[in-house]
Amino acid sequence: MRTMIFGAGTDLGVHIDGASLGPVQLMNDLKAFYKGESMLFEQDKEIIKSRNLSDRRKNEYEIEKFNTNLYKNIVEKIKEEYFPIMIGGDHSAAIASALASAKVNIDVGLIWIDAHTDYNTFETTVTGNIHGLPLAAINGYKNQELRYFHQGKIIQPSKTVIIGARSIDEKEKDNVRYSGVTVFSTEDIKEKGIDAIMDEAFKIAGFKTKGIHISYDLDVIDPEIAPGVSIPEFDGITEEEAMKINEYLVKHMKDIISFDLVEFNPLRDIERKTEQIALNILAQIIRAAENKKKVEYKSYE
Numbered sequence: 001m002r003t004m005i006f007g008a009g010t011d012l013g014v015h016i017d018g019a020s021l022g023p024v025q026l027m028n029d030l031k032a033f034y035k036g037e038s039m040l041f042e043q044d045k046e047i048i049k050s051r052n053l054s055d056r057r058k059n060e061y062e063i064e065k066f067n068t069n070l071y072k073n074i075v076e077k078i079k080e081e082y083f084p085i086m087i088g089g090d091h092s093a094a095i096a097s098a099l100a101s102a103k104v105n106i107d108v109g110l111i112w113i114d115a116h117t118d119y120n121t122f123e124t125t126v127t128g129n130i131h132g133l134p135l136a137a138i139n140g141y142k143n144q145e146l147r148y149f150h151q152g153k154i155i156q157p158s159k160t161v162i163i164g165a166r167s168i169d170e171k172e173k174d175n176v177r178y179s180g181v182t183v184f185s186t187e188d189i190k191e192k193g194i195d196a197i198m199d200e201a202f203k204i205a206g207f208k209t210k211g212i213h214i215s216y217d218l219d220v221i222d223p224e225i226a227p228g229v230s231i232p233e234f235d236g237i238t239e240e241e242a243m244k245i246n247e248y249l250v251k252h253m254k255d256i257i258s259f260d261l262v263e264f265n266p267l268r269d270i271e272r273k274t275e276q277i278a279l280n281i282l283a284q285i286i287r288a289a290e291n292k293k294k295v296e297y298k299s300y301e
């Protein structure tokens with residue numbers, strides 16, 4: 001398939017700066033390798049980010065505006081039969097990319113690879129950082145303010161799987177439980193092995209859907225290996241596990257219809273470690289997407 005990279009240069013979803021610079025850097029690095037098309041969206045430089053501790057809705061309107069534009073463009077390109085690859089940016093941009101995929105492909109499953117579950121609502125968030133809310137918004141669990149641009153089906157929690165979670169806020173746990181989304185923690189990965197977890201995830205997200213959206217947050221990887229993220233969490237997946245996830249995704253590309261790689265923060269990176277890992281993931285996914293034939297997809301029924 002033809003691929004289209006959407007750089008989502010935003011860090012409005014988190015009080016720490018730098019994720020907005022991630023896509024420019026990665027897209028620059030990719031130039032030597034990537035011959036496909038790309039579009040870059042950058043947050044308005046005039047915006048003064050809210051950092052007020054008591055603000056539970058930090059940059060809500062600016063994020064909605066950014067995502068509305070990103071969403072429209074991704075929808076258009078999916079209709080033109082491009083395979084979309086969104087490079088973040090903080091994870092709030094995935095509300096646009098995942099719902100754009102759902103807008104065109106309608107019945108979509110979702111695999112959210114992340115240290116966090118990103119299942120907060122405006123009522124439960126501790127920080128007011130909206131990058132902690134996107135998955136709930138995508139699953140239609142409250143947060144409708146964050147998806148006004150989307151007229152269409154949401155992605156069902158029953159067809160959504162989180163992999164690698166190890167940091168869930170107390171009240172967020174209830175949201176996760178009520179929603180019915182499936183969570184595989186880093187403990188589960190240690191116990192069952194990453195391949196078994198991926199098999200289960202693809203079965204759940206692929207069940208009677210027209211394809212799977214993958215949203216990959218680099219903070220799932222242990223910060224020793226990938227320190228260049230805004231909110232690192234210890235005890236992450238190992239480099240070997242990350243490589244296995246990649247291999248698995250490449251092997252199952254026929255089931256994947258859209259892809260995000262988010263939360264690379266160049267200001268936090270050490271010796272370009274995270275940048276190299278991000279490039280490696282992107283290079284493999286891009287190649288696999290280019291080799292993908294649109295007609296291959298069959299749902300798990």
Ligand SMILES: [Mn+2]
Nearest residue numbers: 091114118217
């Ligand atoms: Mn995330």
